[in-house]
Amino acid sequence: MGIKQLGTELGSCRISKKRDRARERFLKITMCIVRGRAPKSFGDRALRTLAFRLNHCEIFRRLMNMRKRRQFSEGARYHVTARANRSEMIMKSNEVKELFINVLIRAKKKYSFSLENFCIMENHFHLIIKPAKGESLSRIMQWIMSVFAMALNKRNGWRGHVWEERFFSRIIESFRAFMEIYDYVDQNPVKACIAPCAEDWPYGGIAWHRAGRRDLVDRWAALLVFFPNHAQLSVPSPGPAT
Secondary structure, eight states: OOHHHHHHHHHHOOSHHHHHHHHHHHHHHHHHHHTTOOOTTOOHHHHHHHHHHHTTOHHHHHHHHSOOOOOOOTTOEEEEEEEBGGGOOTTOSHHHHHHHHHHHHHHHHHSOEEEEEEEEOSSEEEEEEEEOTTOOHHHHHHHHHHHHHHHHHHHHTOOSOOBSSSOEEEEEOSHHHHHHHHHHHHHHHHHTTSOSSGGGOSSBHHHHHHHTOOSSOOOOGGGGGTOGGGSOOSSOOOOSOO
């Protein structure tokens, strides 16, 4: 059976069983293509037709929208980020940034994990986090994001979602990747043009390290060789109020 005939069946079948069988055959062909095993007889025109049919295939849309299973590894470090709903600047005010920091500090008391760097932006955040043995990254982040959302909604008299979707996480698999992500987190305010240099942004790991604070960010002395701007100042600065 050709794709054109199969697509016609999807749109014109009146018998539910026949429609289901057509969808099953269509999905089998589709998944073969997605996995890189398209039949050799398929030409460019057939693939374009298939792409058009995919947009009208409810079952396939549901399959594609299914959540991908997260990758976890015992003892791994993760780069974690999440964005506000509709990318709104919900954390533009310093008070809200400090509210999020307070939630992070509470989370460190409730769960066992190390936070090696962080940056709070105006509509998203970045964390480099390493859960302790037996701890769940999903449980930690669910608590942080839900507690902050409830506190922010209560503060502003809002209702509804605060975050755009669940958090994004990626395992940091090498030292080189760690260095790149660590610097990326530091430089976020500079790239967003909200700070002239990373050291001037008070809502990130640099501010905590330079202030000599130990209530949130864990210090890794060896990193000072690569990131000297994280060195503690001789006269500690007060840092943001918490």
